[in-house]
Amino acid sequence: MKPVNILSIALVATLLSACGENKVDDTAQVGPDPTLPETHRGLIPTLKIAEPASWGDRQPTVPSNYKISAIATDLKIPRQTLVLPNGDILVAEGRGGNAAKLRPKDFIAGYFKAKGTTAVKGGNRVTLLRDSDDDGTYETRTVFAENLNAPYGLALINDQLYVANQDAVVQFDYQPGQTTASGPARKLTDLPHTVNHHWTKSMTASPDGQFLYVGIGSNSNITENGLEVEADRARVWEIDAKSGAHRPYATGLRNPTALDILPGTDQLWAVANERDELGPRLVPDYLTSVQDGEFYGWPYSYWGQNVDPRVKPQQPDMVAAAIAPDYSLGSHKAPLGLAFSTATMGDKFSEGAFIGEHGSWNRSDPAGYKVVFVPFSNGKPAGDPLDFVTGFQGEDGKTRGRPVGVTVDPEGALIVADDLSNTIWRVTPTQ
Structure with a gap:
């Protein structure tokens, strides 16, 4: 379809889909018991382009007792980061996915989503950043590994560095101090990559180093490509870090885009992007503990046992088995980053989870486009989310950045990957 035709159809469809769209206050959708309105289905989802602009002399906004600085710019689509024991930062750069556009709405949604992304070609590499004198300036920058295939998740276990490409781990x-890999990559295990509608493969390691956990997104919004292409997807795999043997650890998570272990425990947590096309206030994206052997609903139901009527044939037994996530972040905020804080982060940000919200494209009032902090108490979310890094989308309606991965370094700084301006930001306390 020609771009002008796509735009014309989209404008008409957006007006039609906005009529009678589900209405609910965003604040009622955050927390352990979100308000879930009636479903609303238009010709296509409500759309809002995230119109990009350069930062110029601006930068993101942080709380008054913190400062933010750009420690790397002109990257090639930074996604996730990993802070190594010596303080070096690894950055996974790339763009993946090869899903065909099968429906008119696929072309329309793809056109709008592409307008809010960078035009830079993905690097298919891992870059290393080093601050040799600990002054906050990362003066060394090298390509640690290249010729990768849309790398995303990163993990270090002893002397082994693992990278989750879109098709394999x-x-x-690895030895401390290395600035480039000493040899070519060795495959540990293949990952599902046929169609690859959701290509990102998030990853973290168990505290004892025995296992890797990899998040694998669905191959569709809601099985419109058929159930056969969803084999081994919409789940978290547990992979033996030595042999590559794997098993499904938890299922029914539509797109688990970031994983982390709660400090002081063995408990795995994830943020997940939920389904589209039920309205701008459905379905809430979420933060949840990931329980071994549990089913989280996709595709048959959402937020526990709320049936999705679009999935045929329906499966009442699967719906009955579905458990609800722990904490709603609100609808269509696209959380792509998760990192637990440490005591060194200071005051009210010392216990909880930082979450990078990439931002919506499928609601008329944009949501996300910031890093939030969810307070924890006794190992569970406890309270409303707090804004931590904002200003990615300005009052002028322009979008200057979109946060993806977040990582806490040993000194208590938060590292934020921004895949629109291709920047790595570092937030540090000033007192």
């Missing part, structure tokens, strides 16, 4: 030998 690969590994490198």
